[in-house]
Amino acid sequence: MARPRRTAAPTPVEPAPVPYAALHEEPAPAPTDDLLVFLDYDTWINDERIRADRLTPVRLPRERAKALLAEGKARRADPLPGE
Numbered sequence: 001m002a003r004p005r006r007t008a009a010p011t012p013v014e015p016a017p018v019p020y021a022a023l024h025e026e027p028a029p030a031p032t033d034d035l036l037v038f039l040d041y042d043t044w045i046n047d048e049r050i051r052a053d054r055l056t057p058v059r060l061p062r063e064r065a066k067a068l069l070a071e072g073k074a075r076r077a078d079p080l081p082g083e
Contacts (some may be wrong), residue, residue, distance in 0.1 A: 035065035036077040043068060 057077035
């Protein structure tokens with residue numbers, strides 16, 4: 001049985017083009033010092049009362065939000081647990 005003859009060198013494979021959007025993506029936003037929580041009880045920050053609404057998340061300073069979470073007075077509003 002005869003081997004097939006090579007007539008030309010194999011064609012080099014070119015990489016797929018990168019989409020324009022991938023080249024010009026904006027960097028991820030920097031983490032903020034706030035946490036989004038659902039309040040189960042009213043709270044006060046700098047003499048300002050924040051009313052509890054179990055269905056509407058509220059953005060609070062990180063330390064105050066963590067304290068309320070530890071006391072059981074608030075629930076996390078992010079979809080996944082953890083930091």
